[in-house]
Amino acid sequence: MRKYYSKIDNIAGNVATLKADNVGYEELAVVEGSWGKSLAQVIRISGDNVALQIFAGTRGVSTGDKVSFLGSSMRFSFSDDLFGRVFSGGGEPRDGRTELTDNLIEVGGPAVNPAIRLMPHRMIPTNIPMIDVFNTLVEGQKLPIFSIPGEPYNELLSRIALQAEADVIVFGGMGLKYDEYLYFRRQLEEGGAMSRTIMFIHTAADPVVECLQTPDIALTVAEQFAIQGKRVLVLLTDMTNFANALKEISITMEQIPSNRGYPGDLYSQLASRYEKAVVFEEGGSITLMAVTTMPGDDVTHPVPDNTGYITEGQFYLKNGVIDPFGSLSRLKQQVNGKTRDDHRAIMDGCIQLYSKCRETREKRAMGFEMSDWDNKLLKYGESFENEIMDFSANVGLYDALAKCWEILARHFEPRETGIRSSLCDQFWPKRD
Amino acid sequence: MSTTGRIVTVYGNMVTAEFEGAVRQNAVAYCQRSDGVRLMSEIIRIRGKLADMQVFELTRGLKVGDSVEITDELLSLELGPGLIGMVYDGLQNPLPEMAEKIGKFLKPGNYLKALDRNRDWEFTPVASEGDVVTAAENLGKVKENIFDHFIMSPFTLDGEWKVKKMAKAGKYKIENEIAVLEKDGKTVSVNMIQRWPVRLPLGVYRERLLPTQPMVTKQRIIDTFFPVMLGGTYCIPGPFGAGKTVLQQITSRHAEIDLVIVAACGERAGEVVETLREFPHLKDPRTGKTLIERTIIICNTSSMPVAARESSVYTAITLGEYYRQVGLNVLMLADSTSRWAQALREMSGRLEEIPGEEAFPAYLESSIARFYERGGIVELKDGRKASLTIGGTVSPAGGNFEEPVTQGTLKVVGTFLGLSYARSYARRFPAIDPLESWSKYSGIIDGKKVSWAHNFLRRGKTIYEMMQVVGEEGTSIDDFVTYLKSEFLDNVYLQQNSFDEVDAACPTERQQYLFEMVLDVLKHEFTFKDKPQARDMFFSLTEQFRDWNYSPWQSDKMKENEKKIRSTLNSREAAHA
Ligand SMILES: Nc1ncnc2c1ncn2[C@@H]1O[C@H](COP(=O)(O)OP(=O)(O)O)[C@@H](O)[C@H]1O
Ligand SMILES: [Mg+2]
Helix, strand or coil: CCCEECCEEEEECCEEEEECCCCECCCEEEEEECCEEEEEEEEEEECCEEEEEECCCCCCCCCCCEEEECCCCCEEECCHHHCCCEEECCCCECCCCCCCCCCEEECCCCCECHHHECCCCCECCCCCHHHHCCCCCECCCEEEEEECCCCCHHHHHHHHHHHCCCCEEEEEEEEECHHHHHHHHHHHHHCCCHHHEEEEEEECCCCHHHHHHHHHHHHHHHHHHHHCCCEEEEEEECHHHHHHHHHHHHHHCCCCEEECCEECCHHHHHHHHHCCCEEECCCCEEEEEEEEECHHHCCCCHHHHHHHHHCCEEEEEECCEECCCCCEECCHHHHHHHHCCCHHHHHHHHHHHHHHHHHHHHHHHCCCCCCHHHHHHHHHHHHHHHHHHCCCCCCCHHHHHHHHHHHHHHHCCHHHHCCCHHHHHHHCCCCC | CCEEEEEEEEECCEEEEEECCCCCCCEEEEEECCCCCEEEEEEEEEECCEEEEEECCCCCCCECCCEEEEEEEECEEEECCCCCCCEECCCCCEHHHHHHHHCCECCCCCCCCCCCCCCCEEEEECCCCCCEECCCCEEEEEEECCEEEEEECCCCCCCCEEEEEECCCEEECCCCCCEEEEECCEEEEECCCEEEECCCCCCCCCEEECCCCECCCCCHHHHHHCCCECCCEEEEECCCCCCHHHHHHHHHHHCCCCEEEEEEECCCHHHHHHHHHHCCCCECCCCCCEHHHHEEEEEECCCCCHHHHHHHHHHHHHHHHHHHHHCCEEEEEEECHHHHHHHHHHHHHHCCCCECHHHCECCHHHHHHHHHHCCEEEECCCCCEEEEEEEEEECCHHHCCCCHHHHHHHCCCCEECCECHHHHHCCCCCCECCCCCEECCCCCCCHHHHHHHHHHHHHHHHHHHHHHHHCHHHCCHHHHHHHHHHHHHHHHHHCCCCCCCCCCCCCHHHHHHHHHHHHHHHHCCCCCCCHHHHHHHHHHHHHHHHHHHHCCCCCHHHHHHHHHHHHHHHCHHHHCC
């Protein structure tokens, strides 16, 4: 039944071309040679010329290798047997256990109809005041951590993962260092979460093309659980590696790059993954947290830039803290109006004052005289950084709000805060 | 005349087919997958016997040799009563009905009729048998929500036709004949549906007029400082997170306009869900009806197929033109035009056209210009005025306005509302930069007063920058007070809290009233003993004005707050310390 082809015409980058007929766009193929075998996917058909992207890369591939087509696009087995398993980025078992073959589902299918989506409406408490008070995380949100290499983004990611109380955690690692993989694994095991976790691990040593499959397989699995009504948390790290893999392929395919070598469809490519975040009417949801490392701490770099336009905000990790200015949760207003009356006012008021404190610090650095007002701002800024921004702060929302009021009252008169007077009347700590 | 072809190339969402016979540019074609699913496409280039098509669906599974059915019709919309309140994708498929029919996911190859065939409409004839009509003249009308939806003679009618038969008043469905027209022995039967190709401007009217009447958005910074006109155009460029979408959402809620067409073009699905889920429950204060009864949503979000995203803005604009033709004042909001431009770029790349700046096609600028040109205010054939106002967001890479889409847009629009990082970081919403933005129109407040006030912002900024160099101690008290006044104007007038029930929308009368109060402060000659005293005074005034902004119009609370403001201004500190 299966037809074999045994002549490859061109090999370049990760792409091989050959003559074949009756082949569907995005169909899978197997390439087999003395070096081993690999899956491949059809990425262009022109007449009888078929271009194949070879998952394992083309190293060692010979023009005489055997190619056969599988008659469908990528599929992956879905069942509860997935829990606790670890796979490669391309979906092969990585934990030495058996391959799963039941209930194959299409990877990377069509988008959810927007008309059936629900608005995200449930807060995910993290006990990190910079998140809970200032940029609340919401179930069904898609949110990356923007970070320069070296910041504790993996720590932040795993802390949120364990705190979030999701039914299912799907982890997709792209271009991970082996140590990072082991770190996450240990965190999840120690936190008692491994039995509800499924990991797809592409390490820096694995073939580049598999890096492209990783988020698709992870999100397909997540989507199936969400349809069943489960609350799924997907962690993807590092999406910059994914984008770089896209860049590599598009250059091989001789596409005209739009910006610093990245393909013109980078936005759409990233969006079709991030947009898998969803809340279904029946209760299932996908919350998607990703890491985007920023080359050179440059937010205008095409990867963080396009990401920021797609995701519902970002946590901007800088100097070991979540920076209140670059960070944003666009969905916070879906939930922070329902927590407590003072939540929004504290959120705006504290940040406005902290921003003024930063201005004052600049003035001080230039050697200007500090007015009384300046001194107030400086002292406030210090308290705010030590008691609220610092990562060691580990308190619930209401305690964090109380802390904020306390700090304000320590340094200011109510009207200096810009917070409307009715709220100050109600919440301003009474001095005794 | 339809014809058939065979696929010879598949690459992304571009498919090339070899065909026999005649083929029309921009015609609709259907690629037939071997499992029988038909994928809608549009011909975008013809070379000899080869037609290049953009496919409006995922092309997965298409094969060389699969057949293509090429129609003779250009990509067109169905127009008629029943469009308002609908949620369509970029090809005018009703999304809620799609969900009912095919489930949660947008499986390729499913197309539904845009208008409900079974609904009864209470029809009243306007024309009489024997009347002579030309294209787009009123034959009758039905009531669509609160509007008179005029049923017109076909837009493509040539010359003068006689009304041979006219339906009597009564209930009709949109496919029922409501009139028969006759010319030179030829007759046409007219029902309530018209079709129009999305890429061609739709406009049959006496003349196009100059936009002169402001479109009130109830956002102070816009209506007072950077007004938009009925029939005018405006753009909102800004980096991500600066507030483009929120600004469009609040405009779609509060703008004084008959009909809003929201085009969610290549951005987040979640944002359109917000509109979709909330508008049926939110009241339009002008009519007392819900907002969805004055809204049409076109939804082609970022994970939906790219080619359909490109056409979705044309779908939205054509619907806008249609309702202008019906006689309404329509506002079309596109978020984001950059995603549309990117869709153009993707297709241009696949066609291997010679790329321009940042790989955008060379025709980008003229495409943008043609898009905004479709707005405008017109005098219809029956003498009524109707308008289509267009507002588009722009999402420049890296937040840098020196890029092709922003620059191409600035050349053609009447108002530029530039959002800035700095202002959104400082939570100064709406984050429209008052020193960068401009409007070619004049608004609801005397232009001289506005520029006098605006001047404070400019001087305040200069003084602020100087203070960065010489410090507060090196700044004169007069300059310092000017700076405080500019901050005051910014805080209590430019900034507006869209989450406060009252402050979210500031109607014309209230804006004019508040503006006078603010002018009183700006004009007031304070004599402060020192800077801390000055700062203190403006803290108080700012707080009191904010409280005023949060009090309902003409309420006791508002009057009380106003009294407080007056007494602060008349206090000894304010007069002569
Ligand atoms: N007028 C406003 N009032 C209060 N907050 C706003 C306002 N505009 C924007 N924001 C805040 O900024 C965030 C981003 O706004 P959004 O319109 O989504 O940005 P953009 O579309 O430019 O990326 C919002 O989620 C909200 O938190
Ligand atoms: Mg937006």
